[in-house]
Every structure is written in C-alpha cells, then in structure tokens.
Amino acid sequence: VLEAGATTMQLRGATLVDGRVVDVMCAGGVITSVAPTSAQPVCADPIAAGAVPGDPGTSQHGDAGETAEVVDLAGYLLLPAPAEPHAHLDKARTAAVVANPAGDLAGAIAAWLDHRPGLTVDDLVARGRASALDALAKGVTALRTHVDVAADIGLRAVEAMVQVREELRPLLDIQVVAFAMPPTVGPEGAEHRALLRAAVDAGADVVGGCPLIEDDGRAATEQFVALAGDCGRPLDLHVDEVLDPARLDLVHLATAVEATGFDLGATASHCVSLGVQPVDVQRRLAARLAAAGVGVVALPLTNLYLQARGVAVAPPRAITAVAALTAAGVTVAAGGDNVHDPFNPLGRSDPLEAATLMVAVAHRSPCEAYDAVSVAARRVMGLPPVAIAAGAPAELLAIRASSLSGAIGSASEDRLVVHHGRVVARTTVTTHLATEHS
Numbered sequence: 001v002l003e004a005g006a007t008t009m010q011l012r013g014a015t016l017v018d019g020r021v022v023d024v025m026c027a028g029g030v031i032t033s034v035a036p037t038s039a040q041p042v043c044a045d046p047i048a049a050g051a052v053p054g055d056p057g058t059s060q061h062g063d064a065g066e067t068a069e070v071v072d073l074a075g076y077l078l079l080p081a082p083a084e085p086h087a088h089l090d091k092a093r094t095a096a097v098v099a100n101p102a103g104d105l106a107g108a109i110a111a112w113l114d115h116r117p118g119l120t121v122d123d124l125v126a127r128g129r130a131s132a133l134d135a136l137a138k139g140v141t142a143l144r145t146h147v148d149v150a151a152d153i154g155l156r157a158v159e160a161m162v163q164v165r166e167e168l169r170p171l172l173d174i175q176v177v178a179f180a181m182p183p184t185v186g187p188e189g190a191e192h193r194a195l196l197r198a199a200v201d202a203g204a205d206v207v208g209g210c211p212l213i214e215d216d217g218r219a220a221t222e223q224f225v226a227l228a229g230d231c232g233r234p235l236d237l238h239v240d241e242v243l244d245p246a247r248l249d250l251v252h253l254a255t256a257v258e259a260t261g262f263d264l265g266a267t268a269s270h271c272v273s274l275g276v277q278p279v280d281v282q283r284r285l286a287a288r289l290a291a292a293g294v295g296v297v298a299l300p301l302t303n304l305y306l307q308a309r310g311v312a313v314a315p316p317r318a319i320t321a322v323a324a325l326t327a328a329g330v331t332v333a334a335g336g337d338n339v340h341d342p343f344n345p346l347g348r349s350d351p352l353e354a355a356t357l358m359v360a361v362a363h364r365s366p367c368e369a370y371d372a373v374s375v376a377a378r379r380v381m382g383l384p385p386v387a388i389a390a391g392a393p394a395e396l397l398a399i400r401a402s403s404l405s406g407a408i409g410s411a412s413e414d415r416l417v418v419h420h421g422r423v424v425a426r427t428t429v430t431t432h433l434a435t436e437h438s
C-alpha cells in the first residue's frame with residue numbers, strides 16, 4: 001500500500017512533450033510553478049548511488065522553511081493526467097461468468113440482463129473498486145461510470161458505486177451516471193423514471209440512458225433531456241451504438257438541447273452511426289452539436305469489437321465521425337468503455353489503449369489522441385482543464401518515456417500518478433536482459 005504523498009511536492013527533472021526538462025512544484029492541489037530543472041545530470045551508476053533502478057526516487061528537502069517531498073522524474077515524460085469519460089464499473093470483470101458467444105451488442109445485452117438480477121452490493125463494490133484502482137494505476141484521476149438502474153436490480157448498483165466513489169475519493173474523482181434501462185417512456189416507463197429520480201436522490205451525479213433500446217428513441221431522448229433538467233444534473237446518453245445509417249437519435253438530442261436550452265452539460269457517447277452518414281449530414285449535425293455544446297465520447301475498443309460482425313468484406317470502422325466533429329469544434333473525447341465483460345472480453349483500463357486506437361482507427365495524431373483521453377475527456381465530464389502550467393490542477397501522469405509517441409506506443413507500466421497534488425499510485429518495472437551488454 002502506497003502511503004499518500006506530501007501535499008507540497010517537487011517533481012524534479014521531468015521531460016515535457018515539447019522536450020523541455022523541468023521541475024514542477026505542487027502545493028494545495030495545484031501546480032504552483034514550472035521551471036527549468038535544477039537537477040544534477042543523471043548519475044551514471046544509480047545502484048552505487050543507492051537508488052532503486054526503475055523507481056523514481058523520493059526524498060525530503062527544506063524549501064523556504066517548509067518540507068517538500070522531492071520526486072526524481074529523470075527518464076519520465078510528464079503529462080496532464082488522463083481521465084476515463086465512459087466506464088461501466090458495475091459490469092467490469094464479469095467476462096468469465098457472463099458468456100456472450102455471439103460477440104455482438106444484442107448478445108451482450110441479453111447475457112447481461114440474464115446475469116444482472118443476481119448481483120449483490122458486495123460483489124458490485126469489490127469489482128467496481130478493483131476496476132477503478134486498475135485505471136488509477138494507469139493514470140486515471142477522474143472516471144465517469146454508467147451504472148444500471150432498472151426494476152430487477154433497483155438501486156443496488158448505484159448505491160454500490162456511490163460507496164466506491166466515497167471510499168476512493170482521496171485517490172480519484174468518480175462520477176456515477178444513473179443509467180436508466182428501458183422502458184422509460186409512457187405509462188409502462190413510470191417505474192423506471194421513478195427509479196432514475198431515486199438514483200439521483202441516492203447520490204448519482206449524472207442522468208443517463210440508452211434511446212437505442214427504447215421503443216421510441218426520439219421520445220426517450222427528449223424525455224432524458226427533460227429529466228436531467230428537472231434533476232439539475234448533467235446528461236450522458238448512450239446514442240446510436242449501431243452502424244445502421246437509418247438510426248440517428250443524435251439529431252433528436254441536438255434538437256432537444258436546442259429547444260430547451262439545456263446547459264448543465266450534455267454528452268453523447270458512442271454515436272457510431274454518425275460515422276456512416278454522408279459527409280454533409282455529418283457536417284451539418286456536427287455544427288449543431290458544437291453550437292449546442294454537446295460533447296461526444298468515442299469508444300473505439302468496445303465498438304470495434306461489437307459492431308460489424310458478419311461483414312466479410314470491407315467491414316466498416318465502428319467509430320463516430322471524429323474528423324467532422326472535431327473540425328466543427330465539438331469536444332470529442334475517447335474512453336475505454338467495457339473491461340472484461342460480455343461487451344468486451346479485453347481492455348486494459350488504460351487511456352493509452354484508447355489513444356492508440358484513436359490514432360489507428362480515427363487517424364488522429366498522437367497529440368490529438370492524447371488530448372481526447374485527457375483534456376477533452378475532462379471537458380465532457382465538466383471538470384477543470386488540466387495542463388502542465390502554474391495554476392492548473394495538479395493532476396499528472398509521469399510515464400517512463402522520452403516522447404508522447406513513445407509513451408502511447410509503448411504504454412509502459414512504469415508510471416507515477418498525482419491527484420490533488422499528491423502521489424496516489426506508483427508502478428515500477430525492472431527489466432533484466434540475458435545479454436552481456438545489458
């Protein structure tokens with residue numbers, strides 16, 4: 001167990017993306033200065049000098065009468081911390097017991113609905129906590145999780161994740177989305193609408209739902225916007241997680257936000273079918289989303305896994321229209337979505353995995369891809385922006401790398417994570433090679 005670090009801290013000799021080597025001071029949860037490093041050149045023989053290879057050394061030193069922790073980050077790239085804008089902690093780590101032989105979205109939903117009623121709070125808390133800590137070790141200091149709300153499970157999953165959020169509050173910021181399951185529309189939806197409001201009363205931070213699996217996607221979308229407004233909460237919907245171009249609930253979301261002036265923060269997750277629209281449709285809708293302030297979250301790993309099954313020739317890329325959205329000025333974040341569950345048997349809980357896919361699948365540059373999993377991810381979550389600059393929140397990831405491409409490409413596990421100006425996670429890796437020259 002890592003003891004949480006001091007509240008005043010100097011990160012010494014870290015490399016920034018632009019190549020500068022700097023010392024970064026943190027105090028009171030914010031970065032107070034970024035200056036050219038005062039560190040001595042790296043010792044040629046760290047073992048003789050008493051350092052542990054691969055472990056960023058720490059020491060205490062007096063600074064203006066106050067003791068600050070010094071963390072030696074020679075050999076590390078320092079980045080604004082990533083964030084996870086779209087997780088499902090209630091589903092994580094169930095792949096071994098919830099099979100989805102079809103491998104598609106319908107198969108995943110059917111398998112999950114069969115399993116869900118038996119979930120207990122203890123099991124939900126244990127899996128949710130473990131999955132959140134996996135993400136923390138990778139650098140995630142803010143995480144938004146969708147959590148099922150339905151008659152068969154009641155508020156159990158929401159109560160469990162609210163418990164996890166409070167328990168882990170010193171380590172990372174968790175946002176709980178009350179993810180209302182169908183039906184929510186009309187008289188038959190009354191019970192789930194009441195549960196959604198009860199979930200907010202029980203501590204959920206955000207209103208969520210999935211118009212795609214409601215009988216009337218347009219009515220559901222309009223109703224979710226109204227419910228979020230009534231509850232005074234941001235909205236984050238699963239939208240158009242399908243390659244069928246005839247399905248475009250995203251239009252209804254834009255229209256509802258425009259019509260109501262909803263300004264508490266609207267996010268559309270997935271938006272896969274936007275990616276298969278004609279380019280003029282993409283551009284027109286992207287402009288409306290930008291004007292309405294609706295952010296979009298791309299979830300490449302899960303959507304590449306679930307969609308386009310059975311398409312033998314030139315299967316489409318199941319990802320939203322990232323280029324058109326970005327060009328219009330829409331905030332486009334990227335997330336990991338499911339981890340080891342019937343919706344995705346894999347996943348590393350690592351934003352660098354999503355960033356890699358944004359490069360390969362959406363043709364973003366490494367810099368744009370890292371922005372999608374850090375700055376943009378926090379923006380769609382309504383959190384203050386991160387940067388390596390005085391005055392910015394001290395939310396940081398140091399990773400053993402010398403460049404951003406190297407960091408994303410190699411995704412070294414060797415990382416140090418800072419939240420609220422304190423070291424909250426550290427992973428060290430030591431490699432031994434059987435060569436005389438190592």
Ligand SMILES: [Zn+2]
Nearest residue numbers: 088146238337
């Ligand atoms: Zn999701």
